[in-house]
Amino acid sequence: xxxxxxxxxxxxxxxxxxxxxxxxxxxxxxxxxxxxxxxxxxxxxxxxxxxxxxxxxxxxxxxxxxxxxxxxxxxxxxxxxxxxxxxxxxxxxxxxxxxxxxxxxxxxxxxxxxxxxxxxxxxxxxxxxxxxxxxxxxxxxxxxxxxxxxxxxxxxxxxxxxxxxxxxxxxxxxxxxxxxxxxxxxxxxxxxxxxxxxxxxxxxxxxxxxxxxxxxxxxxxxxxxxxxxxxxxxxxxxxxxxxxxxxxxxxxxxxxxxxxxxxxxxxxxxxxxxxxxxxxxxxxxxxxxxxxxxxxxxxxxxxxxxxxxxxxxxxxxxxxxxxxxxxxxxxxxxxxxxxxxxxxxxxxxxxxxxxxxxxxxxxxxxxxxxxxxxxxxxxxxxxxxxxxxxxxxxxxxxxxxxxxxxxxxx
Numbered sequence: 481x482x483x484x485x486x487x488x489x490x491x492x493x494x495x496x497x498x499x500x501x502x503x504x505x506x507x508x509x510x511x512x513x514x515x516x517x518x519x520x521x522x523x524x525x526x527x528x529x530x531x532x533x534x535x536x537x538x539x540x541x542x543x544x545x546x547x548x549x550x551x552x553x554x555x556x557x558x559x560x561x562x563x564x565x566x567x568x569x570x571x572x573x574x575x576x577x578x579x580x581x582x583x584x585x586x587x588x589x590x591x592x593x594x595x596x597x598x599x600x601x602x603x604x605x606x607x608x609x610x611x612x613x614x615x616x617x618x619x620x621x622x623x624x625x626x627x628x629x630x631x632x633x634x635x636x637x638x639x640x641x642x643x644x645x646x647x648x649x650x651x652x653x654x655x656x657x658x659x660x661x662x663x664x665x666x667x668x669x670x671x672x673x674x675x676x677x678x679x680x681x682x683x684x685x686x687x688x689x690x691x692x693x694x695x696x697x698x699x700x701x702x703x704x705x706x707x708x709x710x711x712x713x714x715x716x717x718x719x720x721x722x723x724x725x726x727x728x729x730x731x732x733x734x735x736x737x738x739x740x741x742x743x744x745x746x747x748x749x750x751x752x753x754x755x756x757x758x759x760x761x762x763x764x765x766x767x768x769x770x771x772x773x774x775x776x777x778x779x780x781x782x783x784x785x786x787x788x789x790x791x792x793x794x795x796x797x798x799x800x801x802x803x804x805x806x807x808x809x810x811x812x813x814x815x816x817x818x819x820x821x822x823x824x825x826x827x828x829x830x831x832x833x834x835x836x837x838x839x840x841x842x843x844x845x846x847x848x849x850x851x852x853x854x855x856x857x858x859x860x861x862x863x864x865x866x867x868x869x870x871x872x873x874x875x876x877x878x879x880x881x882x883x884x885x886x887x888x889x890x
Contacts, residue, residue, distance in 0.1 A: 511862050511863040512863060513740070513743060513839070513842075513843070513862045513863040514736075514739055514740065514743060514809065514835075514838055514839070514842060514863065515803065515805070515806045515809065515838075515842040516736055516806060516809075516810060518799055518801075518802045518803060518806060519732065519795055519802060519806065519810065520732075520867050520869065521799070522794075522795045522796075522798035522799040522802065523725065523728060523729045523732065523794075523795065523798075523869055524869040524870050525798050525799075526692065526725045526794060526795075526797075526798050527692065527693040527694065527709065527722075527725055527726065527729060527869055527870075528689075528692070528693065528694045528869070528870055528874050529608055529688060529689045529692055529694060530604070530605045530607075530608025530609045530685070530688055530689070530694075531605060531694070531870055531873070531874060531877075532601065532602075532604060532605060532870070532873070533870055533873055534596075534601040534602075534873075535601070535602065535605065535870075535873045535874070535877055536583075536584030536585070536586060536873070536876070536877075537583075537584040537671045537876060537877065537880055538671070538673065538678075538681060538876075538877045538878075538880035538881050538884075539671045539672075539673050539677070539880060540586070540598045540601075540602050541602060541605070541606065541609070541611060541681050541684075542656075542657060542673075542677055542680075542681065543569075543572060543598060543664070543667075544569070544598055544599045544602055544603075544606065545606075545611065545651070545652040545656050546568075546659045546660070546663055546664070547565050547568035547569050547572065547599070547664055548565045548568075548599075548619075548622055548623050548626050548651060548652070549626055549650070549652070549656070549659050550564075550565075550568055550659050550663060550664065551564035551565035551568055551623065551626070552565075552623060552626035552627045552629065552630050552650075553630050553659075555627070556627060556630070556631050557627070558623060558624050558627050561623050561626070561627050562620065562623045565599075565623055566597065568664045569597045569598055569599060569664075570587070570591075570592045570594060570597070571592075571664050571665060572598070572664040572667065573585060573586070573587045573588060573591055573592065573594065574591065574592075575663075575664055575665060575666055575667040576588075576667055576670055576671070578666075578667075579667050579668055579669065579670035580670065581670040581671055583876070584671065584876060586598045586601065599619055600619075603619060608688050609684045609685050609687075609688045609689075610653060610684050610687060610688055611652060611653055611656075611684055612651060612652060612653070613625065613649055613650065613651055613652060613653065613654075617651060621651065622651030622652070623651065624651075625649075625650050625651040626650045626651045626652075628650070629649060629650030629651075630650075653684065655680065656680075657676060657677050657680055671880060672880075672883065672884070672887075673880060673881065673883070673884030673887075674884060674887060675884060675885060675887045675888070677884055678880075678881050678882075678883070678884025678885045678887070679884075679885060681881060682698050682881055682885065685698055685881075686698055686699075691720065691721055691722060692722055692725075693709065693715060693718060693722045693725065693726055694874075695722070696715065696718045696722055697714075697715060697874075697878050698878065698881065700714050700715075700717075701714065701878070701879070701882040702714045702715055702875060702878055702879075704879070706871075706875070707868070707871075708730075708733070708866070708868050708871060709726060709729070709868070709869065709871045710726055710727070710729065710730040724790070724794075725794060728790075728791045728794060728795075729867075729869050731782050731786050731791075732791070732867065733866045733867040733868070733869070734776065734779070734782065734866065735779075735782060735783065735813075735814060735817060736810065736813065736867070737773065737864075737865075737866040737867070738770070738773055738817065738822075738825060739813050739835065739838075740863050740864050740865075740866075741766060741769050741770050741773055741864060742770065742825060742826070742831060742832070742835050743835050743839065743862070743863070743864075744762075744766050744861065744862055744863075744864045745763065745766035745767065745770060745826060746832065746835060746836065746849060747762075747848055747849065747855065747858055747862060748762035748763045748765070748766050748860075749763055750848075750849055750855055751855060751856075751858055754852065754855065754856070756855070756856050756858075758859075759858065759859065759860035762860055765860075766826075766864075767826055769864075770825055770826050771823070771826075774822040774823045774825065775823075779822055780822070783814060783817050783818050784818060786814075788811070788814070792807070805841065805842075809838050809841075809842075812834070813834070816830065816831055816834060836849060848862070
């Protein structure tokens, strides 16, 4: 559809992506210190299309359209409806807390003053999964379309056959479940989805994620507490292309984690040389972590047997604009691992020089190893955690859907 008032929200998707980046950087273990974030995100999108690290619970995919629809049904002026939709999203916080929800409530700590509304965080996913009637819609477009839906007359059969229909289906999928009574002031079931709601959302996601791990996980309930997707007993039974993507993700996470640990060891050594002491014994910590990394089974096999050509094909299919320097860094690091003694990485001068050069290339004046002020501010971990590709966020979303599908109510 043509943007109705898109100039008010022309960059909503860019804003959402920036919030996700800020969220990643606010978690010190997730920082992209060595410039591999584009590859991480491409693999995440290949596994879980239409998802984000900002997701918390599945029912927000229904709450958000309901907030807009309820506002449009109460106000026939677009500006007033938009303002009410905003308030509906804020009132939803109190309703969820009244329903004794404690995990995943967006704005749960700040209440009505929340800055990042659920719609801003989930809009990209709503586009991907066909929850919007048109993926180009901004939030302002959607509320305008909802007001139009409520206030326009549906043509009778045969009327305006040669003209554009005098009504719209609104901003959201025509089969969207009805707004519950009392919403959003009351949400007595909290995040628990009914069978019909869960089936509706599952069907939207299945239609937009063929041959992906998301499709498989919607059809087969994952384990309740798996820390990473490649250790989940259900997901590891997948076959075909999605299994290959998962294996690429596993190898990339494990092998590139050695670079992150090596980088943090160098930071720890520089930190101790400067006699900074807020972080206790960081050198011993990272030497131990590198030793434990090297003790993992099948590392040499993962390095030597990885079809990197196929890996890069999958990554570039998702994001053809991956930075060439990042690609070179990743390939060169994997080549180094293929020739180095893995149990002695901490003492390998070639490895050390390589990581120092990469930080300088990637971060320039913000390189901690050469910027004493930034080094002093180091809190003991800069991107040292292995990648999990949004699994922390996706697991509760998937279980919300499966819980709903297993409910007896319609």
